[in-house]
Amino acid sequence: MNFYFEAGKVLDLLDAKKGSIKGLIGKVPEKNRKRTAALVIETLKFKPVLLEVIQTTKLMKEERKLKSLNLVLVLVHDLILARGIQAGDGPIKQAILRHKTRLNGEFQKLKIKRGATSNQDLAHVGDERAASIPRYVRVNANLSSQEKVIEDLTSRGFVLSDPWASKQGFSLDPHVPNLLCFSPEVAFHEDQLYTSGKIILQDKASCFPAIVLSPPASDDAVVIDATSAPGNKTSHLSALMENKGTLYAFERDQKRFSTLKTMLNKAGCRNVTPINADFLTIDPLDPKYSKATHILLDPSCSGSGIVNRLDYLVESGSSFFTSFVQLMLIKRSFVPLLDTDDAVDEARLSKLAAFQLLMVQHAMKFPNVKRIVYSTCSVHEIEDEHVVQNALESSEAQSGKFGLAPQTTCIPTWPRRGKADAMKTPSHAMSLIRCLPGEDATNGFFVSCFVKASDTGVLTKRKERTGEEENPSSATVPRKKSKKSRKK
Numbered sequence: 001m002n003f004y005f006e007a008g009k010v011l012d013l014l015d016a017k018k019g020s021i022k023g024l025i026g027k028v029p030e031k032n033r034k035r036t037a038a039l040v041i042e043t044l045k046f047k048p049v050l051l052e053v054i055q056t057t058k059l060m061k062e063e064r065k066l067k068s069l070n071l072v073l074v075l076v077h078d079l080i081l082a083r084g085i086q087a088g089d090g091p092i093k094q095a096i097l098r099h100k101t102r103l104n105g106e107f108q109k110l111k112i113k114r115g116a117t118s119n120q121d122l123a124h125v126g127d128e129r130a131a132s133i134p135r136y137v138r139v140n141a142n143l144s145s146q147e148k149v150i151e152d153l154t155s156r157g158f159v160l161s162d163p164w165a166s167k168q169g170f171s172l173d174p175h176v177p178n179l180l181c182f183s184p185e186v187a188f189h190e191d192q193l194y195t196s197g198k199i200i201l202q203d204k205a206s207c208f209p210a211i212v213l214s215p216p217a218s219d220d221a222v223v224i225d226a227t228s229a230p231g232n233k234t235s236h237l238s239a240l241m242e243n244k245g246t247l248y249a250f251e252r253d254q255k256r257f258s259t260l261k262t263m264l265n266k267a268g269c270r271n272v273t274p275i276n277a278d279f280l281t282i283d284p285l286d287p288k289y290s291k292a293t294h295i296l297l298d299p300s301c302s303g304s305g306i307v308n309r310l311d312y313l314v315e316s317g318s319s320f321f322t323s324f325v326q327l328m329l330i331k332r333s334f335v336p337l338l339d340t341d342d343a344v345d346e347a348r349l350s351k352l353a354a355f356q357l358l359m360v361q362h363a364m365k366f367p368n369v370k371r372i373v374y375s376t377c378s379v380h381e382i383e384d385e386h387v388v389q390n391a392l393e394s395s396e397a398q399s400g401k402f403g404l405a406p407q408t409t410c411i412p413t414w415p416r417r418g419k420a421d422a423m424k425t426p427s428h429a430m431s432l433i434r435c436l437p438g439e440d441a442t443n444g445f446f447v448s449c450f451v452k453a454s455d456t457g458v459l460t461k462r463k464e465r466t467g468e469e470e471n472p473s474s475a476t477v478p479r480k481k482s483k484k485s486r487k488k
């Protein structure tokens, strides 16, 4: 059983972002290392299928002894996809064997449903589009500088050149300051720049929200990251704030909160106050938080934009599909996340969208907030443009006079904007940012930014110039009719 425990532990550590597959397997006692490596990789390849089988059979719900999802995953892997569980009898093995027939049955049903002719057809082989995504490396300005990192890299043979031409080449990203692009084959998990927190491995698109929020860098700044773990965007915000002021970082999940704290510590974020709480329960008028002028909302989403699934499972953890969340779903039978049935999918997306809208509306209640960024790693309109449209029409937006920030303040040179036909006023889509996997050298992503009408600055300038109040951002503000126009 030992070697199953080792494999389960490696998967736990991968979920907690405590290292790379290679690094963590290197720490497994040598006698079990080879076997553990094979089991971990094979389990990751089949993880979505195994999760679905475990969920459908209600195995973990019925067998209270089974507490670790990752241990169950490796055991069920061997039961269904290998030569059976290679361990002596014990209560955990027995608990799983009691469901052997159903587990095998559900697996066969799944194969038929997916039109698979062999088990390998169900393996997660990654997405071809993932191959077009460079390895992005963000320099953590809290602990280093682009200049110093480049100096270090070039002293080790890296060259500023085309990252697609060789493994040694890297380039500066044209849209995100402090972001370097390498060949996807380059791994940095063991690199001292990474282990020391001087660089952060973060997809380009997921750097957009902090840039668009553009938080102030002053001692009296108050900023909120409402949904923080694992903390990539929090640490980015902290760096943009030059480690000044206060950044409240909320995270409702306890386990992810502990990952967040580790990450913030490693990244030298001295201006961040992490709080293990549900953002929706925070009183916007609480004197501690009411001063917040900028809020980042990157809530749980379907993760449909993430194409580097294997990398994603072991690296980013920034979506719904972490084992911990899966465990909660499997144990408590929450939303049937893995159901491929269209109707269930739609219901799940609607539920997510309703929650996402609530988060935006709640952020709009903070009395001093000027700028709110809402982002997802989803490509579904329902979680993206529709949430934005509904938020614009909400009473919170009306009373707070929120509209969309103009394109000029939302990475204006990024060419792919929101979907015009998904917005009531098509031109509003220009304020929104979309990233398309396979086309944009990033994962799929969506970013929007709400601003108080009076805080765009554009309004006044344009009024001064032309005497009228039309501008790209004010055009997106749902305005109440003036007394004059109401009379007409």
Ligand SMILES: C[S@@+](CC[C@H](N)C(=O)[O-])C[C@H]1O[C@@H](n2cnc3c(N)ncnc32)[C@H](O)[C@@H]1O
Binding pocket: 206, 226, 227, 228, 229, 230, 231, 232, 233, 234, 250, 251, 252, 253, 256, 277, 278, 279, 280, 298, 299, 300, 301, 318, 319, 320
């Ligand atoms: C997409 S992840 C955030 C990723 C993070 N921004 C990053 O870049 O590393 C969403 C996170 O929000 C947390 N979350 C969801 N709803 C929340 C709420 N109401 N209050 C606080 N945290 C919440 C989830 O537990 C999850 O860790």
